[in-house]
Amino acid sequence: xxxxxxxxxxxxxxxxxxxxxxxxxxxxxxxxxxxxxxxxxxxxxxxxxxxxxxxxxxxxxxxxxxxxxxxxxxxxxxxxxxxxxxxxxxxxxxxxxxxxxxxxxxxxxxxxxxxxxxxxxxxxxxxxxxxxxxxxxxxxxxxxxxxxxxxxxxxxxxxxxxxxxxxxxxxxxxxxxxxxxxxxxxxxxxxxxxxxxxxxxxxxxxxxxxxxxxxxxxxxxxxxxxxxxxxxxxxxxxx
Amino acid sequence: xxxxxxxxxxxxxxxxxxxxxxxxxxxxxxxxxxxxxxxxxxxxxxxxxxxxxxxxxxxxxxxxxxxxxxxxxxxxxxxxxxxxxxxxxxxxxxxxxxxxxxxxxxxxxxxxxxxx
Numbered sequence: 375x376x377x378x379x380x381x382x383x384x385x386x387x388x389x390x391x392x393x394x395x396x397x398x399x400x401x402x403x404x405x406x407x408x409x410x411x412x413x414x415x416x417x418x419x420x421x422x423x424x425x426x427x428x429x430x431x432x433x434x435x436x437x438x439x440x441x442x443x444x445x446x447x448x449x450x451x452x453x454x455x456x457x458x459x460x461x462x463x464x465x466x467x468x469x470x471x472x473x474x475x476x477x478x479x480x481x482x483x484x485x486x487x488x489x490x491x492x493x494x495x496x497x498x499x500x501x502x503x504x505x506x507x508x509x510x511x512x513x514x515x516x517x518x519x520x521x522x523x524x525x526x527x528x529x530x531x532x533x534x535x536x537x538x539x540x541x542x543x544x545x546x547x548x549x550x551x552x553x554x555x556x557x558x559x560x561x562x563x564x565x566x567x568x569x570x571x572x573x574x575x576x577x578x579x580x581x582x583x584x585x586x587x588x589x590x591x592x593x594x595x596x597x598x599x600x601x602x603x604x605x606x607x608x609x610x611x612x613x
Numbered sequence: 614x615x616x617x618x619x620x621x622x623x624x625x626x627x628x629x630x631x632x633x634x635x636x637x638x639x640x641x642x643x644x645x646x647x648x649x650x651x652x653x654x655x656x657x658x659x660x661x662x663x664x665x666x667x668x669x670x671x672x673x674x675x676x677x678x679x680x681x682x683x684x685x686x687x688x689x690x691x692x693x694x695x696x697x698x699x700x701x702x703x704x705x706x707x708x709x710x711x712x713x714x715x716x717x718x719x720x721x722x723x724x725x726x727x728x729x
Contacts, residue, residue: 459628463636465666483630548712551691556708575671575672579673
């Protein structure tokens, strides 16, 4: 991994773009389906694209259009979508030690999605200080463009695309779990981390299979964090 | 109705942005105050919660959108190959690319020769 970074050290923006390529595989098909569903829910093409551009948070956008279409009160729609997005609050502080003193970081935080966080959490510590902002700009811009572009494609020509390439729509989303796997793999080097992350993965999977899609990520992550503390304290006591 | 809708969109967009940006400002100030720039200054729960969120996202993303024995087997095979290539190459892009290809090939062949 370090080797790959050294090869592109002079072009951190390009490295960022390259690192975010696997994200496109996950973002574009999901964005296309968002475009399609949003239009079916009664939103216009422009409204659909603007939602993706401004809100830029997958799960909450799906919930937003579904709730608006079902006629839910607007205050409830706002509260529910913000609740889903509340998980984002832990991302910034985790990246803070690797950020330089540039006001641009604040603007770039619009692009701090789940996947960009996961990518940055692995990559930023490997880059030197000067390269970090360029890397983050490249990676987050490509991801944002993929999401907005995919939404536009879905809103304008989604139905036709899915009809012509049904396999592609099924296969490309696998890029997301594959990317998460590669980002987590280096952490499995100690027993405590392997146990924490392994259990968290399994718990999240089970919770989502039970039908609680939105609770799965925060609840599993909280249980995993508690487990980490329990194992750590037990190791202390047994010494 | 249209105005309410746009107000809601703006409130969600702004709220989401603030949830992404404000905690960063808080943590940066905390690090500055202690004149430190290392993860040691961060509360332990925060350093664990970050990777735990990634693990949770990994868990939920493993569930295929259309669930069947085929898609679950393809997911397991794709994940194993991705992990294997990562172990061999220790890079980001190649394991993902080959993992997706193996997943795609498995789905393709399973549809050509369904096992019933």
